[in-house]
Amino acid sequence: xxxxxxxxxxxxxxxxxxxxxxxxxxxxxxxxxxxxxxxxxxxxxxxxxxxxxxxxxxxxxxxxxxxxxxxxxxxxxxxxxxxxxxxxxxxxxxxxxxxxxxxxxxxxxxxxxxxxxxxxxxxxxxxxxxxxxxxxxxxxxxxxxxxxxxxx
Numbered sequence: 001x002x003x004x005x006x007x008x009x010x011x012x013x014x015x016x017x018x019x020x021x022x023x024x025x026x027x028x029x030x031x032x033x034x035x036x037x038x039x040x041x042x043x044x045x046x047x048x049x050x051x052x053x054x055x056x057x058x059x060x061x062x063x064x065x066x067x068x069x070x071x072x073x074x075x076x077x078x079x080x081x082x083x084x085x086x087x088x089x090x091x092x093x094x095x096x097x098x099x100x101x102x103x104x105x106x107x108x109x110x111x112x113x114x115x116x117x118x119x120x121x122x123x124x125x126x127x128x129x130x131x132x133x134x135x136x137x138x139x140x141x142x143x144x145x146x147x148x149x150x151x152x
Contacts, residue, residue, distance in 0.1 A: 004097040029149040034065035049099040050077035112141040
């Protein structure tokens with residue numbers, strides 16, 4: 001059982017789209033990552049995303065490939081939101097995917113793995129997936145694997 005954290009796909013600039021939807025490059029990168037995740041047998045019960053257009057679009061692409069039972073907007077997933085409330089509600093047996101923004105997904109990862117939101121312990125990429133797993137019998141989590149659009 002796992003928790004999957006995703007930084008939304010690459011977005012258009014505000015000049016190109018005031019709502020900052022995802023770009024064609026972002027779309028193709030997420031489709032590729034989602035296809036690989038499906039091929040590896042990743043199973044997600046629920047995808048939660050922020051109410052921003054780029055997070056919703058990213059979640060919808062992932063859902064086409066991973067076929068969760070629900071895809072829902074959730075409060076508390078904006079870039080500067082506090083991660084502690086969400087962290088307390090998470091259990092790895094839920095198999096949730098959370099599609100959000102930087103620095104939120106980075107801070108949530110650090111909070112779960114080392115018990116504090118900073119420093120960052122993983123370098124997220126737009127459209128990448130980081131899989132966390134709860135250590136049985138504890139409140140600690142570990143980074144199990146990651147799929148990123150580019151190796152850099």
